[in-house]
Amino acid sequence: MGVTKENCRNELRTAIRQLTDRCLYSASKWAAEQLVGIEQDPAKYPPSHTRLQRDCSSIRRRFRSTDEITSTPIAGTSYVSTPVPEDDNEAVDSDFYLLAKTYFNCREYRRAAHVLSDQTGKKALFLRCYALYLAGEKRKEEETIELEGPLGKSDAVNSELVSIERDLSTVRKNGTIDSFGLYLYGLVLKEKGDQNLARTVLTESVNNYPWNWSAWQELQSLCTTIETLNTLKLNNHWMKDFFLASCYHELRMHTESLSKYEYLQATFGFSNYIKAQIAKAQYSLREFEQVEAIFEELLRIDPYRVDDMDMYSNVLYAKECFSGLSYLAHQVFMTDKYRPESCCIIGNYYSLKGLHEKSVMYFRRALKLNKNYLSAWTLMGHEYVEMKNTPAAVDAYRRAVDINPCDYRAWYGLGQAYEMMGMPYYALHYFKKSVFLQPSDSRLWIAMAQCYETDQLRMIEEAIKCYKRAANCNDREAIALHRLAKLYGELGQDKEAAYYYEKDLERMEDEEREGPNMVEALLFLANYCRSQKRFEEAEIYCTRLLDYNGPEKETAKSLLQAIKFAQSGFPSMDVEHFS
């Protein structure tokens, strides 16, 4: 790694102080998390200490204080070392600034802005604009509820945007803007809808001051395609790796994202954030076991964490782990019941219990708290599907895809809902969308194939194509092979059918599964080999069939007899007629 841990540590420490000083709390929270996520030097500290690092805060604090004294910063290597800007300690302003900050901390934003209205320093300007921005946001939220007209949302906007933009653009033209100002400017521009300029401004901001994670996040939300991401001119800083990893995840490049995080983990070995992100990527790759392990560890270290726990609940749901889910739900409920994630977890719990009405209620609450909460819309759609309320399900799914048109689960849900209503042809449109977004998910291909296979459509050839795709992308439930064999059998293309039956058989043997599919495959293959005059193979299949009870056993017996007749040169007779 091109940058030493010490270096990171020092940069982060300064950054936390600066961010906190400007009331950018979530960014400083993030920075602090990464700071303690940096692995301690095993040479200096015995491993036992590092293992306890997360559990024993007092130890950690002590370590940190000593650390600060002893550490000597080492210059970065291939990375562009961004000089940590010195704080402008404007002595005259500082009293007002302190007052404004206290107001800000008490969430009295307008008051804070007012106190700073005559101040000229960069810090003061930033805090004033930021406070105004937050005041505007608060008012906007209120107005959205107050003005909710007959047509839904009102056009409530943050009324401060214009003045903030005016101020910041003048400062930018003067060249006296600092990177925090640029961040805020980018935020305002983004909200105004001027995406291109917002991207430029935010890029400028993160290049000047890379430790503001909020700026990176805003930038990420503006990079919806890999092309735009590649056109960004970003300095090489280790923060860029965090950014890229997160972007890759959003762009559904999960393996790339995963490798980036693993690389980062070399430095930030104890970062909960990275762990959670890895879990996210693994979840998208459907590696549930690993996700579960990661979350268990996370909960042990950080038991009051609510972030990302909804994904954990999804995993528990998928594994039908009642007690685990209920425990999690209880935990987050006690921690903070009015977080959208908490509501979502509770909704998941009720859904698993089969209490769909209650579950919908909690998803609704989650959406009330954050109406752009994507997974809640999708999950609510699932609930409505369970409740057989398809129009409501369609509506919920549609809202999800309108928030994020790349949400293949919601597209899939839409397809399913329409299929349920007996409109398979209409549903195909949605399945197509879904497989387009996630071509490596066999379940989607299978769903689409089943849609083609329905009695109403009977488009067997298309179904076969879909099943083939499904079989090629790691079809866990092994539906595709069996269906392929069956469809080819129906079409009378016995050669292909035999091929797929064989493959299916192999697979079942590998996984040591038994069942009606096995019998069917054996029976078909026995018949097929006999008709192809490959009597030895046919015999093998027949003998295997003899292990099963039921009518197949008798058929196998008569088949064996017929084979023997045929082999011994007797005129063949159709024994099946007698069986």
Place this chain on the structure above:
Amino acid sequence: MAGIVKPQSGFVITPHKVSICILLQVYAPSGQFSVPFPFASISQHNRLGLFLIALTKSCDDILEPTLDEFLKLLKEFGGLLDNWLSEHVNGRLSSLSSPDDLFTFFNELRGILAGPETSIVDDDQINLDPNSNLGMYLRRCLLAFNLLSFEGMCHLLTNIKTYYKEAFSSCPPYEMTHLDDPSNDLEAPLEYENMDLENIVLQNFTEELESRKRVPFHNHSSKALFTLIEDIMVSRGQKVKHNHRSPETSVLPNTEPSDVILQRTNWQIQGYLSEQADMIEKLGSSFPMSAFESVLKLLQKVAPELHRVHFLRYLNSLYHDDYPSALENLHRYFDYSAGMEGSDFVPTSFGCTSFGRYEIALLSLGMAHFHLGHPKLALEVLTEAVRVCQQHSDDTCLAYTLTAICSLLSEVGISNMTGIMGASDSHVTSMGTSLSVQQQLFVLLRRSLKRADSLKLKRLVASNHLAMAKFDLTHVQRPLLSFGPKASIQLKTCPTNVCKKLRSSSQLIHHFDNESSVMTIDGALSTSWLKNQRKPTTSLVFPQENGPEGNFDNFYPWLQSSSVPGSVLQLLGSSYLVRITSWELYGSASLARSNALLFATCFADSSSSADLALAYGKLIQHLAVYKGYKEAFMALKIAESKFLSVSKSGILPVKLQLLHERALHRGHLKLAQQICDELGVLASCVDGVDMDLKTEASLRCARTLLAANQFSQAASVAHSLFCTCYKFNLHVENATVLLLLAEIHKRSGNAVLGIQYALASLSFCELFNLDVLKASATLTLAELWLLLGSRHAKRALNLIHGAFPIILGQGGLELRSRAYILEAKCYLSDSSISVSEDPDIVVDSLRQACEGLEALEYHELAAEAYYLMAVMLDKCGEMEEREEAATRFKEHVMAFENPVKPEDPLLNML
């Protein structure tokens, strides 16, 4: 469910309403005497009263004027008092600075209402009767104010401030408008500022027009642009008239769009959207796409629960052939609305509402595929629609779907049903697959007619009658059963049937003429753009809504504009179009022309631009055939000026056909070939789509080859065309193709072969009652006989004379001239008749032939006619005239052999 629109909140108090209330207070101050303070006379007082009544009536209008406009209006009405009044309004508005001021103001207002007990009051005292127009209005305002929460009051206060400020400051206060458009960059001007929705459309429209003008191919005059813009203005003008507003105020309302939208109720916006939907259908691809799209985006942003916007976006992209976007928006609309929103939706008694009505989505999707020329996909989707309709027992939708399938089958050439209609559709396959497509279509038509009749869907019945008429026009009815006793059936099309069907379809108008209630009863379904069976979206805006202001829809201008809904008019119009075609086929040129004229005059406003183009095309072609090209091209110019973009309208094929015909006549074969190719390119490449264009193009191609004396090639093109027509059951076209084949053999000198084709064509003509074509085929037959030798001249002459009534009565210039020439030839070659004894019988008709052919610029035939004439005159010994005819003959021969004439002004029309 989240997807359903909340009930509209109805009467919202706005700054404009507050100003009206201020004036009301002036008009009827409490406890004053007959002529209160500022008024000098009773008439002045009454004037204000009238003004106020007009204002209150327009309170549900889509737009609310700004203070500036309002004051301007006031000036016009106020006469001498205007200064005082406007100052008073301004003063009162500016004095409203705190919520308490508002409270006091409305309390004062309450005072001017007469209480119920004081209903009999002193004549001298002015009190507002609570039940009068103004009193009601005031009460509504008071009620709306009382219902306001404190927050609502604060918003009203801010709105009043902006309303007031905007009028008195040149630069508007903080405007959020430019935030609305995500694509804006910083430098972009605040384009939506100071503009209302329709003005945006108008402005962008003009811009689009201008940009289109630069494209060299469509050379339309600026007059066309003007008329189109005017068209829009007219629709606005109507509104103005109904709202008692002076036009100049409403042309440029100075309102910020998002504000405007907020002040509009759900109804008003839906009305606006319906209007726009009509416009899109009417104008088709010439509707300004991007301009309207930006308006829709704005609307969507402001009112995300108004899902109809998605439908409009769908329509917009559909009519501009933007397939992905159309599909996307269609799905989005139906996902949100479940087919239960807007005017489409009438709650049905049989409780299917809880499932949603997604079958309408299928129907719409099917029609979209149809429109975009994907017949197979359309058929798949419609089949599914039939199934879902049956499942949900949605009979109305089923009837519509069946009609849609019928029109699909009749318009798209489908040679083989198997493999297209899956095994699933009981409606189609229950009859067994042994039936041909046409038979299945016939059965389907009859069923859907019956179904529509039993459901009392009047429009659908009419359009089904129309479809039946179209079917009868081109199909011979044969018994469906191939066994059993057979009634004697005349194997011929039945013109009387066609007439009957046409008449019963146009009876529709009577239903709408006298009973307007029918409209609301049968409004169970509308896929409003479904071309022929559209609903009156205009008159059907929410028949089920009975909010607090249920009666106020009377004030909507579009309700009063016409007593007959637009869709009915459109349907009637298309019945006239069918009439044109039927008369054309049955060989009555004058009736066809008069019907086309009737359509163009009566239905031009209500029909879609495609239909209109069709009618204009017929008229132009009529002119070309009967009057020559000069007049036809003049008419074409006029027609072109009516269309925004010629390249996209139905006029273009007409123009190409005209140019081709002319090029053929003048002998410009290269040009003719080029035009032919262009015509062919217009058709879609999908099999079975745009069959008429395709047949037309290859027919013309064969004719061009024939003119170039490439007989074998021409014959092979004609032959393959015949095969195609046979495959797709286009028998009427087959008659023409056979005739062309006969012509080819005639030109190649193979009369024996030609006669067979001519006879075959004749029998087709008889089968389908194609009288003019039959006359033309007879003529060709006669020519062929004559070709066999002069001993057949008598027979040929008999044939011509038999066909003469039709030829002279209904035939075009070319046909007539050909007949005259042939007659002359017969006389000349018939040795039993001595022409020189009675030269006039030949010379007269030849002279007429010459005139006609000169108008057509048909050099080849004209040369022949002059040659014959010269020969005749020579025989009679009239040397002078002979010389003249000979010169003319020479001229025409020269013109024919050296076809390139660079100065030809019409050449650049291409």
